[in-house]
Every structure is written in structure tokens, then in C-alpha cells.
Amino acid sequence: MAAEDRQGKGSKSSAAAEQDRVLRFTRGERFSHWVHAISFFLLLITGLGILSLWFRPVLSLFGGVQAARVIHRVVAVIFVVVVAAMFFIGDPRYHWEWLKSAFSFSKADRRHIGAFPKEFFGGHGEYPPQGKFNGGEKINSLLTIFGSVFITLSGIVMWFRGSFPPGLVRWAYPIHDLSMFVMTAAVIGHMYLGLLHPDSRASIFGMLNGYVPVKFAQSHHAAWYNEVKSTGNRFHL
Amino acid sequence: MARKMIFADTSKCTGCKACTVACKEWNDLPAEKTHLIESYQTMKDFTPKTWTYVTFIELYRNKTMDFFMRKAQCFHCGDPACLKACTSKAISKSADGLVVIDQDKCIGCGYCAENCPFGVPKVDAVRKKAYKCTGCVDRVENGLTPACVQTCQPGALQYGEREALLAKAKERLNEVRRRYPRARLYGEQEMGGTTYVYLLLDAPEVYHLPQHPAVPVSLTLWQDVIRPVGTVAVGGAAAAVVVGVLGNLLRGGYRREGGPPDGGERRSAKGGKK
Known part of the structure; x- marks a missing residue:
């Protein structure tokens, strides 16, 4: 994960466009965000199907209740392990700084x-x-x-x-x-x-x-x- | 239908285990290999094939030995924790007080098993369904008594109207107390009054039963507070978003913005400062 991450639409990152925009999240930060987000929604849907009869029919999309229970556990491992690993591999500096910032509230x-x-x-x-x-x-x-x-x-x-x-x-x-x-x-x-x-x-x-x-x-x-x-x-x- | 009751008078129990056999016969539960646990007890816990068994406790006091025997099965609580825990509406309580798990609705999540203060329901790992004593609801609703009651030779199990049978149980308690001063009824008040009410010869702890069984506080908090409040909170967040979108529309936020965002990849001619 290069800190100066220039992936994206390469053709458009001309000098003029660069002046208009500024890099906020590195590839590693974005990866963690989306792994967390996608796994969260999969966990939410499969979990709600167990928790509430109202959501139960949704579980048929996952192959039924028993399959959904297995999927819930597999995705849970990804939810925890992948994001936790991103704090230690690649370029984890930004992960730690985000964590630190979340716990430091300034007057602003x-x-x-x-x-x-x-x-x-x-x-x-x-x-x-x-x-x-x-x-x-x-x-x-x-x-x-x-x-x-x-x-x-x-x-x-x-x-x-x-x-x-x-x-x-x-x-x-x-x-x-x-x-x-x-x-x-x-x-x-x-x-x-x-x-x-x-x-x-x-x-x-x-x-x-x-x-x-x-x-x-x-x-x-x-x-x-x-x-x-x-x-x-x-x-x- | 008025509430029914099964009076389990442990002072009359001889430990013959015919109740276990009758239960298996009526419910089509095959025999299984048993092991000696302690004394004459041969089952440690419920299994998918055994919904009732007799616990044996030998107590030596004043140079005499007392047998404390108890037929274990679902108590069929008046206020069942399993029913409260079930998120599939698979557990119901009949008018005469039997608590039954609907096998078609059960998904085997085990919430009932974890929340029963007596540890009665179990999940069958093979079928992925919870199971327990049904109180022979299929017999009772057809005018028969539960199979265990039907078969009990010493008359330790009686089935009848709750009021009448409770009065009888109290009479019997007075007699038994002459020999067992610590004898008591168990299930008259506990868990909203259980359908199986026991005459125990000693304190519940002697039988490894909870002294004050109750619906777990964590379960009440979960089902009666966290779930309704959480649902309202999530609905509130969604409502706030709707109000926010409307607010932005009314205040002209979207016009001021000058169209959808472009990620700064194109230079927009016009656009608000904020």
C-alpha cells in the first residue's frame, strides 16, 4: 500500500485535475472500510433473518436458515480478521492514526x-x-x-x-x-x-x-x- | 380450558423408571445405551431420544440413608423463559399449561436452551431442532393423561385440575412433613406456576434444582427493552434521514450544490461555497 496512492482513473489524473482534488484515504484505508462495510451488511441481513420472523424470508437468498447461519460465521471471521490484520500489514500507519484520532476530541x-x-x-x-x-x-x-x-x-x-x-x-x-x-x-x-x-x-x-x-x-x-x-x-x- | 397440573409426589416415587419407558413408547423414542451416573441413575441429561429420566440422590444423615428421587422433564412453566427467548415463534403455551416446541418452525438457534433456568430444552445437533418433553399434548388434547402419568404404578404422578390437585398436594405435604420436615412444594409459584408441581422431600438444592428459578434478567432486557428500543432507534435514524433530505430540498441545498458531486475530477463552473 503505497502512501502516495495514485491508482484510480489514471487517465484523468492530469496535473490540472490534481489541483482540484486531494488524496484523503489510501488504498489500505479504503480496503478496510469496504471489507468492514460489505461484511457488516451481509452479517446484518443474515443475523436479522435469525432474529426476526419479519426478515426470515430474506434467508432464502442465502440458501435457507442453516446455510445463512454458516455464512454468518464465515463472514464474521472476515469482518474481524481482515480488518484487524490491516492494522499490522501493508501500510498500517493510517489505521492506527484513525484509531488514535477517534479517541482524541479537541475543542474544535x-x-x-x-x-x-x-x-x-x-x-x-x-x-x-x-x-x-x-x-x-x-x-x-x-x-x-x-x-x-x-x-x-x-x-x-x-x-x-x-x-x-x-x-x-x-x-x-x-x-x-x-x-x-x-x-x-x-x-x-x-x-x-x-x-x-x-x-x-x-x-x-x-x-x-x-x-x-x-x-x-x-x-x-x-x-x-x-x-x-x-x-x-x-x-x- | 382451566389450567391443568401434574402432581409429582416424590415421596411415592420408587425409581422404577417406567415413566421413561412410557414416554419413549408414546413418543416413538428408541432405547439408547445408558451408563451408571450415580446411585441408580442411568441418564445424565436429556437426549433427543430421552425426554424424561429419574435422578437419584443418596443422602446419609443420622446413620440413615435417604433416597431422593425425582422424575426430570420439562416443567411447563406458566411464564416460560424459552417462549420469551424464541425468535421464531416456535414455542407456544396451551390453555391447560403445556409448553410445546413446533418442530416445523424451530430453527435450532438454541436461545431457548440457553435461557431455561432448569436447562431443559436441548438442540438436536443432527436435526438442528430443539426438543423437550411435550407434556404429551397430543394425548392430553384427546382426553388422555400424559403417558408417564398413565403408567406410574406407585401413584407418584397425578394429573388433574390445578386448583383441586394443588389442594391435594398441600394435604399430602402435611403428612410427609412429619417424616421430612424440610419437604416442600416446588412449582406452585415458581416461574409463574409450573404445570409439573413437585413435592420435594428436601430443599431444591439437594435435587440440584435452582432455589429461585426466574426468567433471566438478560432475557427480559433483551426482548422487552433492547429490541423494541433498538427498533425505534433505527427507525428514528431512518426518519431523520428523510427529514434531512426534505430539509435540504426545502433550503435549496441541492440547487446551491450545483448538481451531483464529481469527485473534483472536473472543474465545475458554478457551486456554492459550502
């Missing part, structure tokens, strides 16, 4: 969170220049991190329930579901901001080819953008 982040509801519903909130991840994104990161950890731990207990005391297994079910609800609510808001919200949906390109429009970077992540321009350090907490 808190101000962004204050303005977030207004922004979310199409208004314009005032907040200071933001880093690579703004306050709202950090909240989403935290929900994803804690959701993933708790859903993984409880899932292990449920999978190997014969090896754990019944009292612990009984608690694994509510924890597994609570994590699922938190992450599902978060991903709905996340997809809205990345795909539908007029002010922020340009950010999707950061997860497709890695680059976001300069205009977007300046208005949403000014502190990070200035750092990239002045020092070449593409990571700014």
Missing part, C-alpha cells in the same frame, strides 16, 4: 458536534476548521469501534456457547443485539451524509478513488487540508 471537534444537528438537517452551523476526521466522524468511528468490539466478543461467546457458563451466554444475546442496533442506526446516518447530503456527499469519492475535491476539503477539513498543503503530512488529528 466538540464545537462541530454542537453544530452537527443543524448541518444534518440542511442548515448551516458554525464550527472551527476540522482535522482529517471532524467531530461527527469521530462519533461515528467510536460507535463503529465499540460496536465491532462488543459484537465480536459476544459473537464468540454465542458461537462457542458450550465453552462458556450459561450466565455469560445469556448476556451475550442482548449485547450482540444492542451493538447491532447502534451500528445500524449509525450506518444509516453515515450513508446519508456520504451519499445524500448535498454539502458532504462529495466525501464518497474519498472512499472510492481516495481523492476528495479541494473545495470540499477546504470547507469541511480545513485544518487537515492546510497541513497537507504546507507540510505534505496527510494526517492531521
Whole structure:
């Protein structure tokens, strides 16, 4: 995973286009994001089919209930192992810095969170220049991190329930579901901001080819953008 | 139909195990190899082929030995934890109090098995279905008594109307207490009143039964709090997105934006500052 990742539409990365856009996510970051996203949705659908009769018919797409249970476990391993491995292989620096940033809230982040509801519903909130991840994104990161950890731990207990005391297994079910609800609510808001919200949906390109429009970077992540321009350090907490 | 009850008077049980055999016969459950567990007990737990067995406990006190025998099977709770745990609506409770697993609806997830305070339902690893004593619902609904009750020679098992049989059980308890002062009824109140009510000769712990069986707090939290609240929260997030899209439409967010984003690959002539 080269830090200076220039894959994508090679023909278009002319000098003129380069001035218009800036690399936000490396290939490794994008890979982890999409492995997490795709496996999450597969796990969600197969899991909901077990949890609720309302979703049960969907399991026929996976070959029935018993096949869906196997798929749920196989995908769970990918969900956990592949993303965890990305913290150690390739170019893991950006993964660790994302993790670190999610746990460090500055005053600017808190101000962004204050303005977030207004922004979310199409208004314009005032907040200071933001880093690579703004306050709202950090909240989403935290929900994803804690959701993933708790859903993984409880899932292990449920999978190997014969090896754990019944009292612990009984608690694994509510924890597994609570994590699922938190992450599902978060991903709905996340997809809205990345795909539908007029002010922020340009950010999707950061997860497709890695680059976001300069205009977007300046208005949403000014502190990070200035750092990239002045020092070449593409990571700014 | 008024609630029925099976009175299991352990003071009359001789440990003959005819109940196990009768159960197997009625339910078409084949015999299987047994092992001596302790005393005269030959089954350790329920299996797909054995839904009821007798537990034997020998207790030595004051130079005398007491046999504590108990026919184990599903209690058929008035407030069954298995039914609450089932996400497939495969478990139902009949009017006379029998808790039955519908084999067609069961997917073998094992939520019932994990949440039963008595550890009764098990998942058949081969068929991927949960199984347990049905209370011979197919006999009872046709005016017969459960097979185990039908066969019990010493009269340790009786079937009848709950009110009448409970009164009888209390009378019997008074008699038994002269010899076993710690004797008690088990299942009158427990788990919303169980259909199998036992006259135990000693404390439940002696029989390895829970002293205060209850629907697990984790199960109530899961089914009555997390699932409804979580559903509302996810619905709320979806509703917020709809409101957000409408808000942006009304405030002209999409017009200001100047068309769909292009990832900065093309220079757009016009476009809002934000």
C-alpha cells in the first residue's frame, strides 16, 4: 500500500485535475472500510433473518436458515480478521492514526458536534476548521469501534456457547443485539451524509478513488487540508 | 380450558423408571445405551431420544440413608423463559399449561436452551431442532393423561385440575412433613406456576434444582427493552434521514450544490461555497 496512492482513473489524473482534488484515504484505508462495510451488511441481513420472523424470508437468498447461519460465521471471521490484520500489514500507519484520532476530541471537534444537528438537517452551523476526521466522524468511528468490539466478543461467546457458563451466554444475546442496533442506526446516518447530503456527499469519492475535491476539503477539513498543503503530512488529528 | 397440573409426589416415587419407558413408547423414542451416573441413575441429561429420566440422590444423615428421587422433564412453566427467548415463534403455551416446541418452525438457534433456568430444552445437533418433553399434548388434547402419568404404578404422578390437585398436594405435604420436615412444594409459584408441581422431600438444592428459578434478567432486557428500543432507534435514524433530505430540498441545498458531486475530477463552473 503505497502512501502516495495514485491508482484510480489514471487517465484523468492530469496535473490540472490534481489541483482540484486531494488524496484523503489510501488504498489500505479504503480496503478496510469496504471489507468492514460489505461484511457488516451481509452479517446484518443474515443475523436479522435469525432474529426476526419479519426478515426470515430474506434467508432464502442465502440458501435457507442453516446455510445463512454458516455464512454468518464465515463472514464474521472476515469482518474481524481482515480488518484487524490491516492494522499490522501493508501500510498500517493510517489505521492506527484513525484509531488514535477517534479517541482524541479537541475543542474544535466538540464545537462541530454542537453544530452537527443543524448541518444534518440542511442548515448551516458554525464550527472551527476540522482535522482529517471532524467531530461527527469521530462519533461515528467510536460507535463503529465499540460496536465491532462488543459484537465480536459476544459473537464468540454465542458461537462457542458450550465453552462458556450459561450466565455469560445469556448476556451475550442482548449485547450482540444492542451493538447491532447502534451500528445500524449509525450506518444509516453515515450513508446519508456520504451519499445524500448535498454539502458532504462529495466525501464518497474519498472512499472510492481516495481523492476528495479541494473545495470540499477546504470547507469541511480545513485544518487537515492546510497541513497537507504546507507540510505534505496527510494526517492531521 | 382451566389450567391443568401434574402432581409429582416424590415421596411415592420408587425409581422404577417406567415413566421413561412410557414416554419413549408414546413418543416413538428408541432405547439408547445408558451408563451408571450415580446411585441408580442411568441418564445424565436429556437426549433427543430421552425426554424424561429419574435422578437419584443418596443422602446419609443420622446413620440413615435417604433416597431422593425425582422424575426430570420439562416443567411447563406458566411464564416460560424459552417462549420469551424464541425468535421464531416456535414455542407456544396451551390453555391447560403445556409448553410445546413446533418442530416445523424451530430453527435450532438454541436461545431457548440457553435461557431455561432448569436447562431443559436441548438442540438436536443432527436435526438442528430443539426438543423437550411435550407434556404429551397430543394425548392430553384427546382426553388422555400424559403417558408417564398413565403408567406410574406407585401413584407418584397425578394429573388433574390445578386448583383441586394443588389442594391435594398441600394435604399430602402435611403428612410427609412429619417424616421430612424440610419437604416442600416446588412449582406452585415458581416461574409463574409450573404445570409439573413437585413435592420435594428436601430443599431444591439437594435435587440440584435452582432455589429461585426466574426468567433471566438478560432475557427480559433483551426482548422487552433492547429490541423494541433498538427498533425505534433505527427507525428514528431512518426518519431523520428523510427529514434531512426534505430539509435540504426545502433550503435549496441541492440547487446551491450545483448538481451531483464529481469527485473534483472536473472543474465545475458554478457551486456554492459550502
